[in-house]
Amino acid sequence: MSFLQPILLIGLPLALLPIIIHLINQHRHRTVQWAAMMFLLDAKKLTKGIARLRQILILSLRVLAVLLLFFAASRPLAGGWLALTGGKPDTVLILLDRSASMEQQILETGESKRSAVVTKLADLLEKTAGGSNLVLIDSATLEPTPITDAAALSKLPQVAATATSANVPNLLQRAVDYLETDESGRTDIWLASDLRQSDWETGSGKWQTLRSDLSTRETVRLLLLNYSETESENFSISVSNVKRLRSPEGIQLVMDLRIRRQSANEGEVELPVEFTINGTRTIQEMTITGPELVRLGHTISLGQNNLNGWGRLDLPADGNLADNTAFLVFDDEAIxxxxxxxxxxxxxxxxxxxxxxxxxxxxxxxxxxxxxxxxxxxxxxxxxxxxxxxxxxxxxxxxxxxxxxxxxxxxxxxxxxxxxxxxxxxxxxxxxxxxxxxxxxxxxxxxxxxxxxxxxxxxxxxxxxxxxxxxxxxxxxxxxxxxxxxxxxxxxxxxxxxxxxxxxxxxxxxxxxxxxxxxxxxxxxxxxxxxxxxxxxxxxATAQFRETGSEALVASGDAYTLIDSAGDSVMLSEEGLLPSAVKVEKPSGKDYFIAINRPPSEDDTRLVAPEALVSLFEGIDFRQVSDELDSGSSLASEVWRFFLIAMALALLAEAILSLPPRIEEPDVVHGFPKTQKSQDS
Amino acid sequence: MLGSVSGRHRSPVKGSALEFAQYRKYVPGDDTRRLDWRTWGRTDRYYIKEFEADTNLRQCFIVDTSGSMGYETTDTTRLDYARSIAGTLAYLTVHGGDAAGLYAGAKSEDGNIFQQELPPKRGGIHLGVLLDQIAQLKSGGETALIPAIHAAAEKIPQRAMIVIISDLLFDLDPLQEAFDHLRFRKHDVVLFHLLDREEIDFSFDRPTRFLDLEGGPSLLADPSLIQRKYREAVSDYLAQVDRIVNHSVIDYHRAFLDEPYEQVLARFLIGRNPKTARSAR
Structure with a gap:
């Protein structure tokens, strides 16, 4: 737990004040000569256990109230309820799922799951992990990136949007490798993901190895930060089997077109699909009924001269911007x-x-x-x-x-x-x-x-x-x-x-x-x-289709030129991570095109079942933090109210316990028992 | 009261004396000297004329002088109060032509029960000695009232009025037997039970160390924690006292130290006079 005013914790020893006052009071007693010791001994014997327990409880509650007061005044911060049970780790590993599905967003705010993760984790780490060694490993590059300033996390290119798929077992394996090579001490691993089945590969044999690796590390705690699916309507587009055909009418581009809808509403929708072929833009209205529209052999006429080139298909902005664009390239068919x-x-x-x-x-x-x-x-x-x-x-x-x-x-x-x-x-x-x-x-x-x-x-x-x-x-x-x-x-x-x-x-x-x-x-x-x-x-082929990923362009090994991309301004580090069209220039002069698109598995909206999740992390110190995109809550929040309420409750309990015993009409009236008085009268 | 000399106290025995009591029919065996010939003359029947006989009183004080009797209130100790009652009653008794004696004490190291022991006698000189001994009484040691009662019951050979003055702050179980012992000896038993209101109410308000007047270990207690149980214990105790005195037909008087002893004695004396006691009822 961290505190905004830790200096006030110096006052914690003052919690002993109630005990000291009690001891002083014990020594300030009066002394009397007493004859009726027999009643005292009887009364003391009868009340010994309960009275002592009551006294200990009252003292404990007073001590607790003072402690809670100082804690509240020190303005404690907690990363949800999690930080209440753990101290500051030596290392914090952030494993970020940068897959296309993490770009699911709320239309009104434009905040995606990925950006929410980055913002909230940055806020949490800034407040609670001061002095800890921060390392980011993202699913797109799998490269560990040291972070010097948690506040700057959101500005790093390694947390930017991609249209890649994620391989969570690989991401965790990379974290285990990092722990192997670096003496990271007590480590918190924050795994931020949307729990898509396609990214988690729950059937993979790697999980067995990961479980045995992580369960043997007693100083490692795994925290899964996940966001539930949003209700924003989303359409995704993909293209496959792109062929360039020659016919008497001219050159034609034939493709299989698939538009998927993720929405509670399955009624008929008119969707404007923007086609850009070699820079020429056209819009076609397409009618979707149900969860999917498949157009096999969708044909676009290329005229007489467009023998090769590139194209992109765009959908209007919706619940996920990362699946709205698909690129294609075309050329002579490969042998x-x-x-x-x-x-x-x-x-x-x-x-x-x-x-x-x-x-x-x-x-x-x-x-x-x-x-x-x-x-x-x-x-x-x-x-x-x-x-x-x-x-x-x-x-x-x-x-x-x-x-x-x-x-x-x-x-x-x-x-x-x-x-x-x-x-x-x-x-x-x-x-x-x-x-x-x-x-x-x-x-x-x-x-x-x-x-x-x-x-x-x-x-x-x-x-x-x-x-x-x-x-x-x-x-x-x-x-x-x-x-x-x-x-x-x-x-x-x-x-x-x-x-x-x-x-x-x-x-x-x-x-x-x-x-x-x-x-x-x-x-x-x-x-x-x-x-x-x-x-x-x-x-x-001279018109190749590849999936987004850090290896998408490296594999070609030749110099290339980015023709178009789904991103506004693509940095070098992001090339291959976003849908794009690339022209590769070979020294032999045999240039070719590459269309890079998100993997089709990213359109699969199935999630990992909670039971499967539990079995995946069996034996590992694992906790799950579920958040909502529109929750507006912070992962690290000031919890002084909790302490203040606890203090009030402690004082209330103390007051109840300190109440004098119920005043009863004593059996003795003016020194005479009631029975005696009635006899006298 | 029965005695060998004539005194002020009316005897329960009817006999020949100065004050007429009643007539009753003659039965064979009656002393013919007591036949009322005048009545025979008027009625031609034999009647015996009876008179109430006056007798003297033997009054013995058993005063508890244990440490608890040294309990002190604002202006007096329990033993002072006991002295006042015993002294006054002794004075009244001896001046009435009756005899008074004293048995006072507590458990002592030498095994003696009685600190002061003075058999009942009449006369002014004896009164002076008795009052001196009452004045010299000192509190201390553990209570030994029960053995004192038993010893007194054995020592006093004739019927007497036994006035016991004590705080009764001890285990009451053997008290019943001691009273029965006195009753068996045909003694008239009066008990003055001296208590302080503080001992009953227990109205302390802050931690207090209680030092045992009879030499037991001291006790530090928070009165607020034990007050309820203390009062319950007192209530049970007083109920037990009531049961014992009722069972043994003891003339019981509970006295509080802040109550003028004259009032206590007046209550006692009024209660002892059959006429006033009847009217009081």
Whole structure:
């Protein structure tokens, strides 16, 4: 607890005054010669326990009243009710969720959740954490930033609005790392978030590690500051599958447009959507009924000359400004190039057949088979999808570095099981033992239909995965997200978890008839390959779509020019964090465009359930502070009133206890008992 | 009262004396000398003429001289008050031709119960000695009234009026037995119970250290905390006294030290006169 007038606390020893006065009074008693000691002894014996307790209570209340008076006069500050139980920490770590959803605001005041967090935390820390070491870690950069002046917190670029997504487990892990490296002493971790499910990844295995890390630190207290959802109506816009088509009428831009509504009202609304293509602005009125408007294949005519360029779609200001803009870029379609590294001709041919089959008209599909002794022939720059049917290269080998670079640049890598034993690992992934069945195929129990290579079709129809048969599979280890599992819990297909922008998959079988029916039951095989190819194709296209994040522009590695952004004036540190259109200039002269948009997961409004939250922080010294955007209350407030009221209550209780016993008509009247008096009369 | 000499006090025994009492029928065995021949002459029946016989009084004072009798009010001590009552009554008794004696004391180190012991006698010289002894009474030590009563009951061989003057500030349980002992010896028992109003009301208003007049440990107490219980204890005590004196048919007089002792004595004397007592009732 902090005090605005701590000097007055010097007077606290005066709380002993009631005790001193009591002792003085005890010594100032009169002395009398007394005959009727027998009555005194009886009375004293009868009242000993209660009277003593009463006296102790009265004295305690008097001491308490004086203490509370001095506390009230010292003008104590409390960070809500929390600070009442803890002193000043040595270090305060602020973990700030800067995701797009934190920009939810109250329309009247323009105050967003993020700005409220920053303002209130700055106020709290200024008042209560003087002398503490303040460090900010934001979800967009994950970089610890020391703060010298709490009041200046709101002016730091690290607390500015972004349209990124947040990864709360990563944010907490970064805090744990900071605690590991810095001797931070007693630490308060303020985690400010809006509890969006997509940001918290409650199913992630990282939580287990975090719990064990944080629960062993007895000097760390976790304070979760969260804001409930506002009632402001909000619309969010996103764009996908942007294609530039040529037709006899001219050049056309085709896209899938999605507008989501977050509102209690689901009636019909006319919404003006502003389209800006290569600087030319048009407005289209769109009618929304229900929670969502989806326009697949929305077409905009580009005339005859706009072969490439950029565009942005804007919604009017509403309950969240961070999801009102979506950027797009367009250019010639990229060549979908697949490279298969394999010495097995059957496998390679099956892959080539599927990868070369066109999905879209006007798009070129190329494949190339490279044997293990020809690895130098791999055209890394042009490859969108790489099948690695070979032993995993040694960690420090050049080919290992190239594979890593391939994935980090946003392309796709699929590991296929090599025939021989293999003990090396990459991305934490490692091959294990072969399994095979003589007669009946391994029964399939489950596959992931929500996302990934085996997800349902756009119309919601599931792929015929159940028709597949697996006879020979190879186990693998590492951290991964299962996509296909057998009844014996063996994983046949999985997405390897890696911190790269590209995807890494592991297939535990081969498209050979002695291994599986992948090639013969071709639908699933074909879809899987083209989905993997599509993921990697964006990285080789000259019109690329990326998600906001600190790595959004760094990954390109080349000089770039910001064409347009959702922010008013974008600082260098904010590039990549806000929706924007960027032109990258390559030394080869092969320039390309990048559209950076917020991750679609930010439009998911589901929140972490309170029970889930409790289980996430089980075993950790954790408290939750829930606040409202329009509460107007401060996290740090003067609590002298509390002390004053407590003092008044103490004095009241003291007065009640000090009241003389109820005056009763004594049985003795003028020295005679009533009975005697009546007898006399 | 019965006695061996003629005194001022009317005897409960009817006999031959100067003052006529009543006639009653003759029954065989009566002294024929007491037949009233005049009545026989008028009525031809035998009547015995009876007269009230006067007798002398033996009055013994048992005065409690324990430490608690030294309790002092603004202008007197409890023992002074006891002296006044005993002295006055002794004077009246002896001047009335009756005998008076004194048994006074408390528990002493040598085991003696009585500080002063003077058997009842008549005469002016004896009165002088008795008053001297009453004047020399000193308070101190623990109370020994109960053994004193028992001892006095054994020492006084003839029926007498036993006047007990005490504050009765001790355990009252054995008191009933002591009174019964006196009653068994056919003594007429009078009890003057001396109390101070402060002892009853307990109206102290600030912490006070109470020093025991009988040498017990002192006690520091906040009167406001124990006043209620103290009064309850006093009330119970007085009720117990009432029960004992009623049961033993004791002539009981409660006296407060701020009350003139003359009033107390007047109340006592009026109560003892059958005529005035009847009219008072």
């Amino acid at each position: 979908r190039k697949t490279v298969i590294v394999s010495d097995d001709a059957i496998t390679a041919q099956a892959l080539v057949a599927a990868a070369k089959a066109p999905v879209e008209a006007g798009v070129t599909y190329e494949t190339e088979i490279v044997t293990l002794d020809q690895l130098t022939r791999i055209p890394w720059d042009e490859t969108a999808l790489l099948f690695w049917h070979a032993p995993i290269p040694a960690k420090d080998s050049p080919i290992s570095a190239l594979l890593r670079q391939h994935v980090e640049s946003g392309r796709t890598l699929v590991f296929l099981p090599p025939p021989d034993a293999d003990s090396e690992s990459l991305f934490g992934f490692q091959w294990k033992e072969w399994n095979e069945t003589a007669n009946e195929p391994f029964p399939i129990e489950w596959w992931r239909t929500g996302s990934g290579l085996l997800a349902n079709t756009q119309s919601g129809e599931p792929l015929p995965v159940g028709d597949l048969s697996f006879f020979r599979t190879r186990d693998f280890g590492g951290e991964f997200q299962p996509l296909l599992r057998s009844e014996s819990s063996a994983i046949f297909i999985a997405k390897i978890t890696s911190e790269t922008s590209g995807s890494v998959y592991a297939w535990g079988t081969l498209p050979r008839t002695d291994h599986s029916s992948l090639a013969t039951e071709g639908v699933v095989f074909f879809v899987m390959i083209h989905r993997a190819l599509e993921e990697g194709a964006n990285a080789v």
